[in-house]
Amino acid sequence: MxxxxxxxxxxxxxxxYGRGQSQGQPALADGKLVFGAWNGHLHCLDAATGKLGWKWTNGSKSLFLSPGNIVPRIAGGRVFIDAPDRAVTCLDLASGSVVWRCTDYKAREASGMSADGKRFYVKTMDGELLAIDTAPDAFRRLWITPAGFGYDYTACPVTVSGGIAYLADRSGNVAAVREDGTPLWCVKCCNSAANFITEAPDGSLWATFAEGKIFRIPPHAPAGHKKKIP
Incomplete structure (x- = not known):
């Protein structure tokens, strides 16, 4: 790094930081840089000096359960992650100590954060979007809703724009869920896993896929561009 x-x-x-690729995008907040790697650890550095503040591990002996392909989310002095250990974890940003951990949902790598930092979003392996309150000292679910594409394990991050959370799967589907938990639509763009969904200055979103295709989701897309979730 x-x-x-x-x-x-x-x-x-x-x-x-030693062996293991750091595959996911790091997070920067309050003068600290947080990133995971395929060496079993989440690392927190002083952004100004690069000095290690702390590193955390879920205790697993398998490196396949490392936070190597996650995007840490930071809000209210806390770090939120969902690694391949299928747990949602909240850590104190200053010390790296565990605030809470929840293993009740099949969480794995794909996550996002609301613009105000009050809701941490996790895509479960059952194809659901889970919203978690970031304020309490214990796990608190706000809502969970099906996204419209079923079982999935793609690490594509959840992108939040204009009060809507956008997520994608391994089969070329993109779904939109309003931040109150209302599912809006799910549309099939192609046949491969999504990489990223990125917001453009005009409010549109660009989704890239493993097969080399890029799709644009226009802001306030008309109904003809959307497929309603049953």
Missing amino acids: AKIAVRDGRILWRYD
């Missing part, structure tokens, strides 16, 4: 000056390409600091 390295911090590089954009202007001239100088390496400002470098942190060697």
